[in-house]
Amino acid sequence: MSSKTAQNEEDPFEMYDLDSGRKLLHEYSGIPNEDVKNHVELIQTKALQVRPYPCIRRYRFLDLIMKTTDVYLEVLDRVKNGEKFMDLGCCFGQEIRQLVHDGAPSVNTYGSDLWGDFLSIGYELFKDKDRLQTTFIAADVFDDSSPLVELAGKMNIIYVGDFFHLFSLEEQEKAAMRVAQLLAAQPGSLIIGRQSGSETAGKFSRAGDTSGRKHFQHNPQSWKELWERIGEKNGTAWTAEVDLCPEFKFKSVPEEKSSEVQRLMSVKGLRYTIRRL
Template sequence: MDNDNNTPAGKEQETSPRGEYFAPKLELSDSTREVFEKYSKIPPNEVLPHVYAIREKAWSIHPYPCIGLGRFLHMGIGTHRLYHTEILPRMLTGEQSYLDLGCAFAQDIRRLVADGVDSKMCYASDLQLDFLDLGYELFRDRESLRSRFIAADVFDAGSPLMELEGKIDIVDASSFFHLFAWEDQKRIARIVVKLLRAREHSLVVGRQIGNQEAGDYGQRDGQGTRYWHNAESWKKMWKEIGEEVGVKFEVEVVTRSMAEELGRAMQRPEDEKGLGMEFSVRRLS
């Protein structure tokens, strides 16, 4: 049974001397373990030691919460409500293209490829491809994966990312928009619209952190703010973008509490109204 939806990768009930964003013990969902065993061909008894070793290397580069808590192991695209009904079937035609925006290890591409998608139809981009080599090492597919990885600043109109303008059918923007302030999110949304094919059913999907009270929230490092949405503000932003570019979008959002999203022991008082948001933004015109 696939338990991605209810089993966090990190058991936050245990406290690590490295801080609240490092889980001493990791657990893998059935679907994640399947990728490592069948796609990466790692023997079952070697999977967890392998994952711990790669996490140590990644943590030494960037001690991000998603690394310490094992969130990079979730392969969230596979649990999106549209995955089995639309995303995967569209990609299996071999005629659709997919972009993982802010890819980190590009674990979602591995989920797609493990499910039969042609890796040449998958692209991934991040500001710096710090985790590219670690991704190959994690999934043991350096010689077989044919996806294109692009190092690019999403705000740079002259970056290599814009070579994909008008060529992408599905953009996966998980854990990306919520890193930025409102106006920067609108800039990103405009760029995403440019990357998408200008036709009906071009799609933006993903997950992000939000809050019941949409607004500006301080960065964890104390440097600046980021805008966390609720369902209403997320729809409002895309309505504004649609009006600017003359395109109609259908926006759907499913929310759950921060406790459900990250694990109850990780819920801090300031996160009491926090949300996990799964979204889809579909071009209708």
């Protein structure tokens, strides 16, 4: 059992289906299959010292989402043809690496995160500092004077993974305004994402968070309504396709499931594509 299992008494590396990320590390980064687990555990240990996000503990960065969406081939085609792609709150930037591995010119890709250390760790994870031409920007999405703002109107497609649920509803609206601001003011500008979700929208405390801080979790309807409000605020119009689905993909769960594993198996997530009309 891994040294990181104390919290859940399960080994997340074995429990979750991380095949897409493992494949990427093998094929794109050239890491032998037998070395992937050690490599990833070293990276995880380092990253948890930057900020102990549960998604890092659960190796969510090895569950590639964008390529499972209906719009992936469109995204790939558009970025190959010169359109600009950004992963906002990208952490290690795994979705960018998948896109590049599938043939997108990295020079058309951007990644931004609050913590520059995560961006550096991404190079270590994927062993591509010498060849990746992605523009990485360390910036706070809420900072109106950050370098991110200089890219206003320049992006065509933005991916946002496990990001909005970190914030209150008011903060989410500010972050969504930033996303809308970054995108080109033209029909077809696209937002793709995932985040935790629920049948019932409302404030929630994240599991294990004792700070008392309240985050906001959406259901499909409330997430669509947020984008309607964004449209009213900045005079834009968006269509949103939003699905509620199981948040985690499991590969191997013990027959005797702890209450934590049972809880995780019932957690829901939102998957969405939002397109400017």
